[in-house]
Amino acid sequence: MHNRSDQFTKSLLRDGLSLVSAAETEVEVLAATQKIDVYSVPDPARESERAGMGLLGELSAEPSLFEPFHGTPGLRQVRQCLRKQLTWHHELERRARSAARSVAPDEDTDAPPQPAVAFPALVVIGPGRPETVLDAYRCEPAQAGVYHAVPGLVMRVVVLSELPRTRATLLLRLLGSGRRLREALADLAALPDDAWEKSVATPLLVHFRHGIQEPTTDEEDDVSAEIRAWFKEYEQKLRAEERKEGRDEGRAQGRAEEAARAVLTALRVRGIAVPDAARERILAEQDPEALERWLERAIVATSLAEVLDELS
Structure with missing residues (x-):
């Protein structure tokens, strides 16, 4: 993921998850020329906060690899994600073994007990319904827009176009495009100024100028004009704060x-x-x-x- 929209997507997931997790982007997977888009490890001390984050909070309840796509992913793309998941788990086990040896370096046994390492979940996010993926991995609906793969894979598939238009799904719907993105932007603008979603998403939306230059239909012009006005107001406020506090x-x-x-x-x-x-x-x-x-x-x-x- 290299363009501006991709960077916005990863940044939004990282910053949202960072409220209740240790979240990183571009996590290198050793022994493979791959990077995890966003890797999140839940913080037990922030369980109550995570519970108030809606669907994103539910998806980050366990160590997870988040892999968002702009287009609907196919089997080849999902297989690459599964390879990342398996390779990363192998790396976590390797680190755990290394840590165990450093704690008990005088152990005589040739094969110390294998430390327990949680298998990280894989969360694949895309705009449309990936029929081939859902069929291949026997995915079953867990809730509207969310599918769980056959037990053992620990894979979740999120279909943005099927998510209900609720606050619980808002941060994820901001990863969409076209009409669904404009709906999410309108929902975001309608939230109170102190809403956590605004504190996470608005600075990134303004920085990447995401969603304010997309083509619209005649029926959507009024809504888009309101969104642009909201963006402009926030951008002016942000610039004023930067001048006051100093950009450096x-x-x-x-x-x-x-x-x-x-x-x-x-x-x-x-x-x-x-x-x-x-x-x-x-x-x-x-x-x-x-x-x-x-x-x-x-x-x-x-x-x-x-x-x-x-x-x-």
Whole structure:
């Protein structure tokens, strides 16, 4: 996924999931020339928040690979996603074995017990109904617009065109195009200013100018005009805030937050528990050198003390 619309899609999923998970984009899958579009690991401390996120919250209840498509995916594309899923699980098992050996390096046994690693779910998202995929993997409807593959695959298929027009599906419907995207934009604009969906989606919509330049029919002109006006108002507000706070400071804070979440993700993948105090300390850190140092340690650490001595 390389164009502006693709980047918007991955950014929206990542930022939405980051409210309740450790979410990353462009996650490299070792031993394969592939990247996971968005990988999400749920944060147990944010369970109540996730429950209020509608369908996206339901889909992120377990470690998951999110693979969105602009066109309706076919069998070949879904098979590539399944290969990512299997390869990534293999990599997670490898890391777990490595961590287990580092904890008990003096074990005499040649074959230490295999650490339990949750098999990550695969969430395939597309605009239309992928009949060949649904048939091949014996997918059954779980709810409107969501299908579960045969047990064992741990694959969910989300059909954007079949999702009901409700707030619970709004963030996912923003991944659509044409009339469905305009409906989602209208629904987003109608929400209160403090709605979590707005805090996640609006900055990205403005940054990527997503959805405001699509061709419309005569019947949709009035709605599209309202959406463009809303975009313009928000964009002016955003620019004013940037001038007030300073663009460089905002960019630095954004990079620091990304780096802090990368540290938390590395710790979670290593199976290291992070108390609230430590989590708050990591997220509050603004020094890029400190964050880089923590991340390097977290990638190979077996305990929190190896990363943050003062909070162990």
